[in-house]
Amino acid sequence: MNNIIKIAWRNLLRYTRRTLLTSSLIALGVALVIVFGGVGNSFRGGVIEIITNSNLGHLQVHKKGYIGSMDNLPLDLSIGEKGLEGLRKVLDSSPEVLSYSERIRFGAMISNFASTTNMRLTAVHPEKESATCPDLPGRIKEGESDPAAFVKPGAIVLPQNIASGLGFKLGDEVVLVANNKDGSVNGLSFRLSGISENIMGPQGKDGYIHLEDARTLLRIEGEEVTEVAVKLKDFDRLTGATSSIKKELADLAGAGQKPGAEAASGAQPGRGAKAGLEVHTWEELSPFASIAKMVALLIIVVRLVLVFIVLVSVLNVMMMSVYERVGEIGTMASIGTPPNKILALFLTEGLSLGFFSGVIGSAAGAGILLLLKALEIPFTFGSMDLVLSPSVPVGEIALALLVVIVISALASLQPALKASRMEPVDALRHV
Amino acid sequence: MSLVILENIKKDYITGEISTPALKGISLSIEPGKFISFIGPSGSGKTTLLNLLGGLDRPTSGKVTVAGTEISALDRRASAKFRGENIGFIFQNFNLIPVLSVYENVEFPLLMVQELPPAERRLRVTEMLEKVGMSDQAHKYPGQISGGQKQRVAVARALAARPKLVLADEPTANLDHATAYKVIGLMHAMKKELDTTFIFATHDQKVVGEAEQIYTIEDGLLSAGVK
Ligand SMILES: Nc1ncnc2c1ncn2[C@@H]1O[C@H](COP(=O)(O)OP(=O)(O)OP(=O)(O)O)[C@@H](O)[C@H]1O
Ligand SMILES: [Mg+2]
Numbered sequence: 001m002n003n004i005i006k007i008a009w010r011n012l013l014r015y016t017r018r019t020l021l022t023s024s025l026i027a028l029g030v031a032l033v034i035v036f037g038g039v040g041n042s043f044r045g046g047v048i049e050i051i052t053n054s055n056l057g058h059l060q061v062h063k064k065g066y067i068g069s070m071d072n073l074p075l076d077l078s079i080g081e082k083g084l085e086g087l088r089k090v091l092d093s094s095p096e097v098l099s100y101s102e103r104i105r106f107g108a109m110i111s112n113f114a115s116t117t118n119m120r121l122t123a124v125h126p127e128k129e130s131a132t133c134p135d136l137p138g139r140i141k142e143g144e145s146d147p148a149a150f151v152k153p154g155a156i157v158l159p160q161n162i163a164s165g166l167g168f169k170l171g172d173e174v175v176l177v178a179n180n181k182d183g184s185v186n187g188l189s190f191r192l193s194g195i196s197e198n199i200m201g202p203q204g205k206d207g208y209i210h211l212e213d214a215r216t217l218l219r220i221e222g223e224e225v226t227e228v229a230v231k232l233k234d235f236d237r238l239t240g241a242t243s244s245i246k247k248e249l250a251d252l253a254g255a256g257q258k259p260g261a262e263a264a265s266g267a268q269p270g271r272g273a274k275a276g277l278e279v280h281t282w283e284e285l286s287p288f289a290s291i292a293k294m295v296a297l298l299i300i301v302v303r304l305v306l307v308f309i310v311l312v313s314v315l316n317v318m319m320m321s322v323y324e325r326v327g328e329i330g331t332m333a334s335i336g337t338p339p340n341k342i343l344a345l346f347l348t349e350g351l352s353l354g355f356f357s358g359v360i361g362s363a364a365g366a367g368i369l370l371l372l373k374a375l376e377i378p379f380t381f382g383s384m385d386l387v388l389s390p391s392v393p394v395g396e397i398a399l400a401l402l403v404v405i406v407i408s409a410l411a412s413l414q415p416a417l418k419a420s421r422m423e424p425v426d427a428l429r430h431v
Numbered sequence: 432m433s434l435v436i437l438e439n440i441k442k443d444y445i446t447g448e449i450s451t452p453a454l455k456g457i458s459l460s461i462e463p464g465k466f467i468s469f470i471g472p473s474g475s476g477k478t479t480l481l482n483l484l485g486g487l488d489r490p491t492s493g494k495v496t497v498a499g500t501e502i503s504a505l506d507r508r509a510s511a512k513f514r515g516e517n518i519g520f521i522f523q524n525f526n527l528i529p530v531l532s533v534y535e536n537v538e539f540p541l542l543m544v545q546e547l548p549p550a551e552r553r554l555r556v557t558e559m560l561e562k563v564g565m566s567d568q569a570h571k572y573p574g575q576i577s578g579g580q581k582q583r584v585a586v587a588r589a590l591a592a593r594p595k596l597v598l599a600d601e602p603t604a605n606l607d608h609a610t611a612y613k614v615i616g617l618m619h620a621m622k623k624e625l626d627t628t629f630i631f632a633t634h635d636q637k638v639v640g641e642a643e644q645i646y647t648i649e650d651g652l653l654s655a656g657v658k
Binding site: 003011331337 | 482488507508511512515519520522524526530539544588
């Protein structure tokens with residue numbers, strides 16, 4: 001085997017220029033895949049982190065049907081006291097959950113006494129919200145941004161665009177007027193305690209008030225919320241954790257339903273008697289998920305291009321190699337070299353070419369990524385400021401190398417088979 | 432027992448519709464340890480005959496037996512194995528492998544075909560290079576030595592595997608006279624020393640003088656056994 005590798009290498013080096021040219025093409029392809037994969041994943045990861053840590057959380061729980069009519073922020077599709085109780089039990093006991101934040105989201109009219117506009121608000125307990133969306137306090141650029149108390153009772157945090165649109169300054173009095181779920185109107189005044197920057201996503205331009213204030217404003221008695229955002233300990237466990245939470249909530253609903261079954265014939269769907277909750281991951285909630293999918297798709301496309309480059313260039317080189325060396329093949333075959341060794345010789349040649357180029361390309365790609373990381377290039381996506389810090393993707397490199405090796409082997413197979421099947425007389429005559 | 436037995440060998444080359452009869456019925460037997468030459472004009476069928484003797488090609492009809500094996504009946508793989516164990520080849524164009532050094536060229540059949548252990552290989556290669564007088568050039572590559580030297584290396588390669596039969600098709604056609612005589616002389620000496628049978632084809636009348644037995648082929652038939 002060592003000798004076959006030796007002969008293969010010498011043959012590659014024999015046509016130095018051609019080998020170098022092909023090799024650099026493949027190396028370039030591999031480097032491209034790695035750099036593109038690294039940068040793409042870094043961008044994707046960065047944006048996902050910002051949106052999940054700023055307002056979405058990793059997943060959210062609502063009353064069944066809420067997401068379907070989310071645009072109205074319906075207050076009647078809320079999680080009632082019993083449902084919330086069950087949900088808390090599930091979330092508190094789940095080993096995957098780091099923290100969760102109960103919210104009431106609603107639409108309101110905001111007024112500075114001179115003019116009025118509509119806006120969306122999220123009412124929270126600040127310490128729980130900060131634990132679930134740790135980046136949120138940091139996005140409050142003016143005013144109170146203490147994670148434990150960024151919105152106190154009586155205070156309101158407004159997004160930049162609304163604050164400047166209505167000419168609010170910190171400390172100004174702000175009036176909110178909202179419909180409660182029965183349709184009656186109520187108003188309450190707040191003091192502007194913070195102004196937050198806008199971010200992308202469905203909750204990116206919400207104002208924040210304290211949960212207790214929302215209950216007062218909306219005349220909600222008892223513990224009732226419209227949304228619970230959840231942060232997991234390990235984001236990578238998103239799919240598994242989501243399905244286990246879903247399952248436990250379904251069990252809860254099942255258990256709640258059976259004893260109630262007789263009574264249910266009385267046809268009065270008790271508020272929250274059935275859990276009837278729905279769970280959605282950030283992907284189902286944010287439009288960025290489709291951009292993230294596009295990035296993933298593009299990475300796959302670039303990989304396919306690599307496959308194509310390797311296939312064509314290795315095939316080309318190996319076909320030429322076999323054609324140029326027909327006489328040599330005839331000599332080897334006539335002195336008794338078994339066909340499988342001739343096959344191995346050419347396969348090894350193609351494989352070495354691919355592997356060598358792949359290693360060079362990987363090193364170059366990893367180098368470029370490390371450089372990018374060191375440069376800490378900042379850029380803005382939507383209204384989000386990101387710093388590209390691509391880590392060297394070991395998996396990506398291993399995959400690229402594997403692809404190159406497999407494709408080189410496939411590409412060399414046909415020429416190598418052709419070489420091994422030559423009739424010695426015909427091959428010798430070719431000299 | 433005869434080393435080589437040819438029984439009514441015929442060979443037609445078929446190209447498209449046209450069939451060219453290259454050998455028209457050749458029978459002969461060759462004893463071991465002989466130094467034999469086939470001569471004949473260009474196109475008479477010498478190369479065709481040698482290819483059949485070496486198992487590189489199959490006759491259209493007839494039987495080729497070498498060292499007790501009917502090689503005209505072997506399949507590709509078995510035929511390659513048989514050649515590797517029993518037959519050495521020397522070519523008109525030397526056919527050394529350009530990426531291998533002189534030493535490695537001689538070692539090639541021992542390594543890739545016979546798969547001998549390293550110590551045994553070293554012994555045989557050194558011995559053969561010494562016999563053909565190429566020891567001092569062992570590290571050079573084929574591109575760095577002369578035609579005569581290449582053919583000496585080729586002789587060493589053919590003999591390193593200790594074949595029973597060495598076939599040489601026009602081994603001197605690309606060499607000048609003086610070198611040609613030396614190479615034939617070397618082959619003759621090797622034949623004596625190793626008791627190997629040599630068969631070579633040539634149309635060079637001057638070179639055949641060294642042969643112990645000469646067969647003349649004309650138009651696909653043996654015309655006479657001279658000497
Ligand atoms: N592959 C082939 N296809 C068709 N005809 C062939 C083929 N090889 C040889 N022939 C024909 O067979 C005949 C014998 O050819 P061969 O090569 O055996 O002659 P030769 O005695 O070796 O000649 P030379 O001295 O020129 O090498 C010639 O008529 C030649 O044209
Ligand atoms: Mg000939």
